[in-house]
Amino acid sequence: xxxxxxxxxxxxxxxxxxxxxxxxxxxxxxxxxxxxxxxxxxxxxxxxxxxxxxxxxxxxxxxxxxxxxxxxxxxxxxxxxxxxxxxxxxxxxxxxxxxxxxxxxxx
Numbered sequence: 001x002x003x004x005x006x007x008x009x010x011x012x013x014x015x016x017x018x019x020x021x022x023x024x025x026x027x028x029x030x031x032x033x034x035x036x037x038x039x040x041x042x043x044x045x046x047x048x049x050x051x052x053x054x055x056x057x058x059x060x061x062x063x064x065x066x067x068x069x070x071x072x073x074x075x076x077x078x079x080x081x082x083x084x085x086x087x088x089x090x091x092x093x094x095x096x097x098x099x100x101x102x103x104x105x106x107x
Contacts, residue, residue, distance in 0.1 A: 040058060053067070054067055056084075065082055
């Protein structure tokens, strides 16, 4: 299965610490090879959107999240990356995820 990183998400990923980026691309290769990920690394978020998952990364600089959608047209789409500052996903992030996922569905 192909992994596609949206242009906006690519810009966000570039702002993450190098160690997180390295781990992220390792995990994306696993997804590409068909690996099924689970907690504590990956958590499904069906209450936000079908197929949406959150990758969870920690570094000495903080906690980071990368959101991806599985199986839209035989691909995995990385839609957003951010630092995690609170327990709850912010309303801003929720709105952003919903907009980007809606745009994917029109492809």
